[in-house]
Amino acid sequence: MTSQRVYSDEEWGLLVGLPQAIMMAAVAAESDSTNRTASESGAGLDAIAAGRDSGSTLVRDVALELSSRLGDPETGDLPPVLDLGSREVDLTDVLDRARSAADLLTAKAGPGEAAAYRHWLVSIADQVVNAAKSGGFLGIGGSWVSESERRFVEELSTVLNN
Numbered sequence: 001m002t003s004q005r006v007y008s009d010e011e012w013g014l015l016v017g018l019p020q021a022i023m024m025a026a027v028a029a030e031s032d033s034t035n036r037t038a039s040e041s042g043a044g045l046d047a048i049a050a051g052r053d054s055g056s057t058l059v060r061d062v063a064l065e066l067s068s069r070l071g072d073p074e075t076g077d078l079p080p081v082l083d084l085g086s087r088e089v090d091l092t093d094v095l096d097r098a099r100s101a102a103d104l105l106t107a108k109a110g111p112g113e114a115a116a117y118r119h120w121l122v123s124i125a126d127q128v129v130n131a132a133k134s135g136g137f138l139g140i141g142g143s144w145v146s147e148s149e150r151r152f153v154e155e156l157s158t159v160l161n162n
Contacts (some may be wrong), residue, residue, distance in 0.1 A: 003058040006108055015058070015117070016065050018101050019048050021094045022121050022156065026128035028089035029152040036131075043131035045070060047124040056116030058109060062122075091152060098159045118160040125153045 004012050023044030027037055048070070051063030098121065105114035129149035145153075 003109075003113070007104075011108075012103055014097060014101055014104065016062050018094075018097055019051070019062065019066060019121060019124055021097060022125050023048065023128055024042065024089050024093040025091050026125040026149065026152060029091065029129065030146040040128045040131045040156045044124055044128040045119075045126040054116060054120065056113050056120075058113040059116050059120045063119070069139050086160045095155055095159050098156055099162075102160050102162070119161060122153065122157050125156050129153055 007015065022039070027040045027044065048063060048066050051059045052067060053058045054063065099122075100116075101119065105117060109117070129145050129152070
């Protein structure tokens with residue numbers, strides 16, 4: 001039995017769409033070069049795909065569906081090109097959706113499934129923000145996680161665990 005049967009189509013859409021939205025928000029939390037953005041996007045897609053190996057049925061089902069939509073990095077599928085310059089990523093909206101998902105999980109998922117899904121989302125954001133240095137010049141200086149990236153991951157963690 002898949003975990004999808006527990007949720008309405010709208011609820012399932014929220015749970016399936018949220019990991020990619022979090023990945024995009026984490027990428028957009030700090031304005032970076034094209035190469036850094038590509039590294040962060042690749043790390044996010046890897047983190048999403050890693051959910052297929054989760055012990056959680058919910059995480060595994062969501063990751064499998066997302067991998068079928070986005071492509072599988074392990075089979076050499078090219079990741080989707082993220083053109084953040086042409087559209088804004090609303091970090092507040094992503095955090096609001098995360099709050100809605102946390103409420104949904106509290107109502108419908110077992111505590112282990114809910115915890116695994118929340119942990120997976122935070123790990124996606126964490127892997128994205130740690131994928132490339134921000135700031136600096138020609139690879140010199142900068143930091144692995146900027147203040148805005150750190151703040152986004154902390155806010156996400158707080159929203160999901162309240």
